[in-house]
Amino acid sequence: xxxxxxxxELEHVVIRFAGDSGDGMQLTGxxxxxxxxxxxxxxxxxxxxxxxxxxxxxxxxxxxxxQVHFGHKPVHTTGDLCDVxxxxxxxxxxxxxxxxxxxxxxxxxxxxxxxxxxxKAGYTADPTQDDTLSQxxxxxxxxxxxxxxxxxxxxWDRKAMLKSKNMFALGIVxxxxxxxxxxxxxxxxTKFKNKPEIIKANQTVVAAGYSYADTMEIFAxxxxxxxxxxxxxxxxxxxxxxxxxxxxxxxxxxxxxxIFCGSYPITPAxxxxxxxxxxxxxxxxxFQAEDEIAGICSSLGAxxxxxxxxxxxxxxxxSLKSEALGLAVMTELxxxxxxxxxxxxxTGLPTKSEQSDLMQAIYGRNGDAPLxxxxxxxxxxxxxxxxxxxxxxxxxxxxxxxxTEGALGNGxxxxxxxxxxxxxxxxxxxxxxxxxxxxxxxxxxxTLARQWALPGTEGLRHRxxxxxxxxxxxxxxxxxxxxxxxxxxxxxxxQRVANYIPEQEIVGDPNADLLVVSWGGTYGVxxxxxxxxxxxxxxxxxxxxxxxxPLPKNTAKVLSGxxxxxxxxxxxxxxxxxxxxxxxxxxxxxxxxxxxxxxLTAELENKFNDLxx
Amino acid sequence: MENTNLNNQVxxxxxxxxxCDQIVKWxxxxxxxxxxxxxxxxxxxxxxxxxDICVVSGIGCSSRFPHYMNTYGFHSIHGRACAIATGVKLxxxxxxxxxxxxxxxxxxxxxNHFIHAVRRNMxxxxxxxxxxxxxxxxxxxxxxxxxxTVTKTSPQGxxxxxxxxxxxxxxxxxxxFARGVDVNTKELTDICLRAKNHDGMSVIEVLQNxxxxxxxxxxxxTGKDVRDDMQVKCEHGKPLIFGKERNKGLRLNGxxxxxxxxxxxxxxxxxxxxxxxxxxxxxxxxxxxHMMPPAFPxxxxxxxxVDAPTYDDCLTDVxxxxxxxxxxxxxxxxxxxxxTWDIK
Numbered sequence: 001x002x003x004x005x006x007x008x009e010l011e012h013v014v015i016r017f018a019g020d021s022g023d024g025m026q027l028t029g030x031x032x033x034x035x036x037x038x039x040x041x042x043x044x045x046x047x048x049x050x051x052x053x054x055x056x057x058x059x060x061x062x063x064x065x066x067q068v069h070f071g072h073k074p075v076h077t078t079g080d081l082c083d084v085x086x087x088x089x090x091x092x093x094x095x096x097x098x099x100x101x102x103x104x105x106x107x108x109x110x111x112x113x114x115x116x117x118x119x120k121a122g123y124t125a126d127p128t129q130d131d132t133l134s135q136x137x138x139x140x141x142x143x144x145x146x147x148x149x150x151x152x153x154x155x156w157d158r159k160a161m162l163k164s165k166n167m168f169a170l171g172i173v174x175x176x177x178x179x180x181x182x183x184x185x186x187x188x189x190t191k192f193k194n195k196p197e198i199i200k201a202n203q204t205v206v207a208a209g210y211s212y213a214d215t216m217e218i219f220a221x222x223x224x225x226x227x228x229x230x231x232x233x234x235x236x237x238x239x240x241x242x243x244x245x246x247x248x249x250x251x252x253x254x255x256x257x258x259i260f261c262g263s264y265p266i267t268p269a270x271x272x273x274x275x276x277x278x279x280x281x282x283x284x285x286x287f288q289a290e291d292e293i294a295g296i297c298s299s300l301g302a303x304x305x306x307x308x309x310x311x312x313x314x315x316x317x318x319s320l321k322s323e324a325l326g327l328a329v330m331t332e333l334x335x336x337x338x339x340x341x342x343x344x345x346x347t348g349l350p351t352k353s354e355q356s357d358l359m360q361a362i363y364g365r366n367g368d369a370p371l372x373x374x375x376x377x378x379x380x381x382x383x384x385x386x387x388x389x390x391x392x393x394x395x396x397x398x399x400x401x402x403x404t405e406g407a408l409g410n411g412x413x414x415x416x417x418x419x420x421x422x423x424x425x426x427x428x429x430x431x432x433x434x435x436x437x438x439x440x441x442x443x444x445x446x447t448l449a450r451q452w453a454l455p456g457t458e459g460l461r462h463r464x465x466x467x468x469x470x471x472x473x474x475x476x477x478x479x480x481x482x483x484x485x486x487x488x489x490x491x492x493x494x495q496r497v498a499n500y501i502p503e504q505e506i507v508g509d510p511n512a513d514l515l516v517v518s519w520g521g522t523y524g525v526x527x528x529x530x531x532x533x534x535x536x537x538x539x540x541x542x543x544x545x546x547x548x549x550p551l552p553k554n555t556a557k558v559l560s561g562x563x564x565x566x567x568x569x570x571x572x573x574x575x576x577x578x579x580x581x582x583x584x585x586x587x588x589x590x591x592x593x594x595x596x597x598x599x600l601t602a603e604l605e606n607k608f609n610d611l612x613x
Numbered sequence: 614m615e616n617t618n619l620n621n622q623v624x625x626x627x628x629x630x631x632x633c634d635q636i637v638k639w640x641x642x643x644x645x646x647x648x649x650x651x652x653x654x655x656x657x658x659x660x661x662x663x664x665d666i667c668v669v670s671g672i673g674c675s676s677r678f679p680h681y682m683n684t685y686g687f688h689s690i691h692g693r694a695c696a697i698a699t700g701v702k703l704x705x706x707x708x709x710x711x712x713x714x715x716x717x718x719x720x721x722x723x724x725n726h727f728i729h730a731v732r733r734n735m736x737x738x739x740x741x742x743x744x745x746x747x748x749x750x751x752x753x754x755x756x757x758x759x760x761x762t763v764t765k766t767s768p769q770g771x772x773x774x775x776x777x778x779x780x781x782x783x784x785x786x787x788x789x790f791a792r793g794v795d796v797n798t799k800e801l802t803d804i805c806l807r808a809k810n811h812d813g814m815s816v817i818e819v820l821q822n823x824x825x826x827x828x829x830x831x832x833x834x835t836g837k838d839v840r841d842d843m844q845v846k847c848e849h850g851k852p853l854i855f856g857k858e859r860n861k862g863l864r865l866n867g868x869x870x871x872x873x874x875x876x877x878x879x880x881x882x883x884x885x886x887x888x889x890x891x892x893x894x895x896x897x898x899x900x901x902x903h904m905m906p907p908a909f910p911x912x913x914x915x916x917x918x919v920d921a922p923t924y925d926d927c928l929t930d931v932x933x934x935x936x937x938x939x940x941x942x943x944x945x946x947x948x949x950x951x952x953t954w955d956i957k
Contacts, residue, residue: 037954187952236953250944260704262696280932281939282947285703290729294696297689297726301669301700304687305708309700327690417948455667455685455701455708463633463679463686466672475635476680 006221007178012071013225014079015173017166018096019088020057021050021064024166028086029066031170033237035183036070037414040227043070044379044524045237046078046411051351058120063095072226076378076524078411080600084176086169088112088143091121093133102135105219107172109165111144139218143168143209150208154201164205171209178224181206231416238415240379240408241271244312244338247386249276249284252308254387255394255426260285260307262298264317267350268406269340272312292320296337300324303333304464306430306454308390312338315357316347318401322365325399329369329490331464332441332450334393334428337401338386340409341520343596352596353407355520356571361401362549362578368487370494372400373549377523379413385546387423394428396497397449403548405521405570407598428452434459440474447500448493495550504552508534508541514611515562517588519545519575522568522599529604540608548575551582559586564611566591568599622660628653630663633683644795644821645674648742649681651798652711655805656684659709666709669698671718673749674823675742678713692723695730698737706925709809712739716757717747720776724756728785733924734813738805741778741816742795744823745830752826764826778818779902783895783917789815790902791915794835794844795822800913807915813923820911834911843906847914852885853901855910862886863901870900872909890918 015032019025026047036043048065055062069079081101087093089112100106108128118126127133128140147165148158174181184206192198213219238246252259263273265288276286285307289295296311303309313321318339328335341357343349361373372392376385382404389402431438431451440462441450453460462474470477471485506515507530518526523544530542543558545551552558559565559579567576568591576590591607593599616625631653639645656666666684670676672691679686685708689697698712719727719741730737746764747753753766757778761770782790789811793801801819808815820831834843845855845863853863854875862885864873873880892898898917904910941947 034952037952040956190952230956232956234949234953234955236948236951246944246947249947253944258704260700262700279941279947280935281941282944283932283936285928285932287699287703289696289699290725293693294699294726294729297693297696298700298703300689301687301697301702302704303700304697305667305701305704307700307704309704323690324693331687417953420944420948454705456664456705458662458664461664461683461685463688465680465688466690467688 007224008221010223010225011073012069012075013084013177013223014067014069014082015084015086016065016067016082016096016099017086017169018063018065018092019166020091021055021062022057023064023088024163025064025066025088028166028170029068031184031187032173033068033412034187035174035179036068037235037237038183039179039225040230041070041072041225042075042228042230042414043068044075044078044411044413045069046407049351056120058089058091058117060091060095060121063092065096070225072228074228076528077598078407080525080598084173086173088165088169089121090117090123090127093127094121094123100136103137105137105139106133107139107141107169109143109169110140111142141172141212141218146208146212147205150205151201154197164201167202167205168209168212171206172213174206175210175213176219176222178222181210234417235414236417237412238380238383239271239410239412240376240382240404241269241340241410242275243380243382243415244376244386244402244404244409245272245275247383248308248310248336248390249279249282250383250420250423251387251390251426253420254423255308255390255428257306257308257394257428258283258285259310260287260299260302261310261312262287262289262295262302263312264289264292264295266292266314266317268342268409269312269314269317269338271409272338272340292317293324296321296324296335300328300331300333300335303328303335304331304455306452308336308394309334310336310338310390312340314340314342315344315360318357318360318364325371326365326367326369327466328399329365329371330466332397332490333399334397334452335399336386336389336393337399339401339403341403341405349596351406353405353521353598354570354594354596355403355405355522356574356594357403358548358571358574358578361403368491370491371398371549372396372494372497373403374400374546375403375520375548376408377520377544377546379408379411380415382408383415391424391426392497392500394426395449395500396447396493397429397452398494403520408521430454431457431460433457439472440464441469441471443471443489446496448489448496498550498553501547501552503554504543504545504558506541506543506558509539510541510558511561512541513539513563514541514608515559515565516540516542516608517545517565517567517575517579518542519548519569522570525599525601526568526604529601529608533605533608538612540612545575548578556583556585559583564589566608566611568604570594570598620660623662624660626657626663628657631656631683633681635680637681638677639674640824642824643674644744644819644823645742647795647798648740648801648819648821649678651801651805652682654802655809656682658806659809661709665707666711667701668711668713669694669701670713671723673715673718673747675713675715676718692718692721693726694718695723695726695739699730699735702735702737702925703928706736706929710737712737714739714741715748716741716743716745716778717755720756720778720781728781731782731785731787731814731816734788734921736813736923736925738808738815739817741818742821743778743818744821744827745775746823746827748823748826777903778816779916780899782816783899783902787816787917788813788919788921789915790818790898790917791815792818792820792911792913794820794831794913796835804915807918811918812926813921833906843910844913845910847888847890847901847912847916849888849890849915849918852882852887854882854885865897870904870909890915893919
């Protein structure tokens, strides 16, 4: 179908689909992202589910959203303020006012408007009639009635027909972005295989939405986003939690170790376990334990027995795992703990994202109990971060905490599909059978890692324990000097990991007036702002830390030469305080947002500009 | 070198193969010494290579055990032995996994892991040393301490009822439960070998004496003068007869057990309940586990031994089945599965 409107080119767009929980907004969003992939754009998505399982219909708490950020230029975030909001009922407008900006196009199902719906949404008057929405372009589309009209020949009941109204909205959006609606056919054919009538209904309603937008000329102009300049290769869309699971599986395959994951369900980390249990076909051993403690303990037992051992959790679960983490430090066994952070403390904000488990990850154990801490920076990066966490754990014989975040775990990004053989080799220090020199705590001279002697191997029987052991022999030891030596060796072993990780990178002028420091999931939004300010010629640079414990060897150099250093994070100042302790020669400013919400580009830009004044 | 028989079982190991060079640090006279000797006798009879045996423990006096057995061993943290052992077994189902724990370790801080390992029927053998006290922390009451006992943390006597380990195990869906006495080493050895032959989680409660903090706590069961009258040996297919004169027995009267005397009131051996360890129904096993002096003798031996699928076998089966039928053989296959697109 041809598009007769005036076409405007855009660099990037944020669109949010919002409706009641039953309105099929997740599917609509997924379909739109699929067509975005075919259009060759870079993109990232974020689902915004209600916290409740079956929230009251039509209310603000029942609104389910799906956001797609796509562009011609690299897309670093799932987007903040939206250019387009599709709202299937009044509550969807109310719930998303925070994400609107002057000029946002709201595509609203005007048929959903009645007194009851307004009341449920908490409106005292029709927001499309008063000045509530005066800053926005509201397109009042009769989505419900037009859907019923489009399907009138199908002989379906009203309820069945209404299930397709999300497709009418999708048709309108496809028109707005000059997308060919046949792009959706592949998805329909897979999703509704063997249900030709459903496929036909969906296609009919999408086409009806498209035609409606075209013939009624509801938009002054439409938009085109040129394909992104992406590296050649095969791509897929992946959420952070799936990427984490797959990264760990890739590490298991590359190291020749079977993967074992002992875990307990906890929001927002559960999907990693739910993903791993699918792959019995790839010999993944995933075990749903009776609690968080059993999750980590079963994993540590599996590590002793020779598996790449993993446990996945979120903040409260990490608290419960602390004692066993100490045992992992003491027994010097490889273990990857993935903490998909959420708002805390305690139960906190389970469905919201935060970065407030950093101190717990670095220090949260009894005794001097150092371990490696890494943080993933984006959904797709979870794959590589998980892979590296597993590599470091096995090669250095130590537990590793990988910090991700709820927003990364649930959000998705495009991933250029790697070949497992192209990923760095993983060579665990596995002890050889009948090695006459084997001693449980004999260490590699370079890494200080002990050897991994697997039960079942002849000639290597030994006992390990949470009690202090003599260096070398591994016999129980209460010798005061040995304890000091072992404490120092455990610390030194982790510090030496700095010899095996990349140097810290810096974006922008290494001597820029303002150095912005970030870690974890704030990467995308900080980078977007820094890139924009660099284009404007501002003296700003960005250092994003993946490696937190230990810090990269050149950290002091990166922090040197700036008038100001600003550390941005979604907590009350944990990384900045860690830097103040580890790198005390510098003065740090901090910018903290602790609202369960990501930084907005505008607020960062204001802050950076203030500091440059 | 280890020799194997036709069934590929290792046959020529001796006790000395399992003795460790570490100094055994339990108190003189502690029941743990006897149990250590039992396991050093049992392990050569497992038919397994020394390398294929793994001993896992938590914290407490009993949990020092792995350090004294020359096998692979993991002395872990308080209460977590079952959880750690679960991981060991699932990672390498070929291992013969033995868990050593105490009443505090297993029924207090580790209670959750214990009941769930039992419920899942993990193929492991667990020896629960029950001395009805916390020994290593020097004499506090445990969940197995009898009501009214004065301890360091119950100076006026406890005011809570104890767990009965057998009832806990059977109530949690346990398939194998046996009870033995630390010093009856021959009997305990036989029980351990029965446990080894059971596929699935085997729990052996060992009535173990702590010389220091609960000395004599089992004396009303194990004392020379009383033991014949206060212990009934459970042997599959045999009547539950006991007593110095072998004239007492257990009879099912209605829905409860009662002690009867053969030759009195017309009771003959035919009236005595015959032990059936294979009975799926937990009723009688539960009643046997429950029995306590002075009204009843304590049931010793294998009380329950029921066959059921083990968790580790089920996991292995699913993995074999799924990997045989799937077209996705590698992580590369997985990465390239589903919706993908090319950028040229």
